[in-house]
Amino acid sequence: MTSYNLTGRRALVTGGARGLGAGMAQALAKAGAAVMVGDLLDAEGRATAEALRAAGGKAGFVHMDVTKEADWERAVAATIKDLGGFDILINNAGIEITALVTEVEADSLRKMFDVNVVGTLLGMKHALRAMRPGGAAAKGGAIVNISSVAATIAFPAIAGYSATKSAVDRATRVAATEAGKLGYGVRVNCVYPGLVPTDMGMKLAADVVAAGLFPSPDAAVGAIVGETPLGRLGEVADMADAVVFLCSDAARFITGIGLPVDGGMGM
Ligand SMILES: NC(=O)c1ccc[n+]([C@@H]2O[C@H](COP(=O)([O-])OP(=O)(O)OC[C@H]3O[C@@H](n4cnc5c(N)ncnc54)[C@H](O)[C@@H]3O)[C@@H](O)[C@H]2O)c1
Numbered sequence: 001m002t003s004y005n006l007t008g009r010r011a012l013v014t015g016g017a018r019g020l021g022a023g024m025a026q027a028l029a030k031a032g033a034a035v036m037v038g039d040l041l042d043a044e045g046r047a048t049a050e051a052l053r054a055a056g057g058k059a060g061f062v063h064m065d066v067t068k069e070a071d072w073e074r075a076v077a078a079t080i081k082d083l084g085g086f087d088i089l090i091n092n093a094g095i096e097i098t099a100l101v102t103e104v105e106a107d108s109l110r111k112m113f114d115v116n117v118v119g120t121l122l123g124m125k126h127a128l129r130a131m132r133p134g135g136a137a138a139k140g141g142a143i144v145n146i147s148s149v150a151a152t153i154a155f156p157a158i159a160g161y162s163a164t165k166s167a168v169d170r171a172t173r174v175a176a177t178e179a180g181k182l183g184y185g186v187r188v189n190c191v192y193p194g195l196v197p198t199d200m201g202m203k204l205a206a207d208v209v210a211a212g213l214f215p216s217p218d219a220a221v222g223a224i225v226g227e228t229p230l231g232r233l234g235e236v237a238d239m240a241d242a243v244v245f246l247c248s249d250a251a252r253f254i255t256g257i258g259l260p261v262d263g264g265m266g267m
Pocket residue numbers: 014015016017018019020021038039040041064065066067092093094095096115119146147148149150192193194195196197198199200201
């Protein structure tokens with residue numbers, strides 16, 4: 001249970017149906033925030049929101065594809081209407097398509113850039129417009145983008161994905177600069193999660209075996225743990241608690257940072 005208090009805040013979590021996003025939605029709700037889960041996966045997204053309500057929180061679900069501008073307009077409007085405002089955006093939706101550099105495909109690269117980079121930038125656009133003075137919510141707020149340890153190390157077979165997460169890192173800092181200098185009252189930060197055994201994390205472990213880099217998924221995971229000073233994989237709660245911290249008033253003078261939450265792997 002986090003000790004940071006987000007009572008009265010209203011959050012939208014993209015990719016909130018499962019994995020890290022669902023854990024972040026849960027942690028934000030535990031800290032007192034009302035949470036809108038946004039995702040392509042309707043059944044899983046509704047179930048995540050229902051679980052938050054069953055635990056005593058205020059929560060809803062909105063179907064959204066983060067690559068579509070109209071979906072952002074709808075998701076922000078739904079957050080403001082159903083939750084009473086919009087103070088926190090977690091730009092978490094992302095995809096990873098593994099390939100050695102010699103095997104990359106243009107379509108896969110474009111898909112990753114569309115979701116991870118275009119989706120994140122559209123999210124910042126619509127959140128900043130809504131949260132800044134004169135916007136539809138107009139109370140300022142906090143944005144946390146989910147980058148990756150992949151933006152800070154050189155792990156094989158994820159060159160395209162790493163490029164998207166490096167782009168998220170840089171876009172975070174530009175947005176933080178604009179938001180600060182233009183008086184929006186919005187802090188913008190990102191986190192670099194280490195490997196977490198979600199659907200995405202376990203698929204990556206299998207993919208690097210298929211790419212011939214490791215003899216088994218266990219060997220791939222073992223190599224990652226071996227490069228991690230704290231000696232284990234990440235857990236969903238590790239990432240969720242860091243996000244809650246960055247959204248809270250405890251981080252009130254923190255903007256434009258990338259926070260590694262990787263057990264030291266990327267240092
Ligand atoms: N799991 C890891 O090891 C790890 C490590 C570093 C960073 N990350 C990042 O954390 C985030 C969450 O990863 P995860 O492990 O929970 O992945 P996941 O695949 O388990 O979940 C991703 C969620 O995003 C949703 N999504 C995908 N494309 C979308 C779109 N276009 N519009 C709306 N929703 C969409 C999916 O439906 C899913 O619910 C991603 O940005 C990922 O790159 C994950």
